[in-house]
Amino acid sequence: MAQRDYIPVDVDDLPEQFELDIDDVTYVFGMNYNEVGGFYTVDLYDEDENPIVLGEKMVLNHRLWANLVDRRLPMRDIVPMDESGKASDVNPDTLGKTVFLYLDDLNPEEDIRSPDYVGVGLDDDEDGDDDD
Secondary structure (H helix, E strand, O other): OOOOEEEOOOHHHOOEEEEEEEOOEEEEEEEEEEOOOOEEEEEEEEOOOOEEEEEEEOOOOOOOOOOOOOOOOOOOOEEEEOOOOOOOOOOOOOEOOOEEEEEOOOOOOOOOOOOOOOOEEOOOOOOOOOOO
């Protein structure tokens, strides 16, 4: 069964910044939490830390940067999703528990909502654990 990769986010260590390679391009991601508004945002930089997009709000099941056209953006869709269907929002109670920031590159006809589905983090082994 096909699985989506996801971008691991440590919600207990925000704001954070990390490098991530997507399709052989290095990006720097900045993850933030807006306490006043109660939402998470994503900053995206090129490998030299030049800003591409700042303050993109995470909205459940909505592709990041959906309304932007910029050749510097990742070619793969990145979407905060809850494949269990339990969450209705991206918030501190859901992000990293049932909501993950997925690289949404599966064929939409593939059924990944089976009871044995397990997402795979970009740093995880094929079997879904972090062992090396």
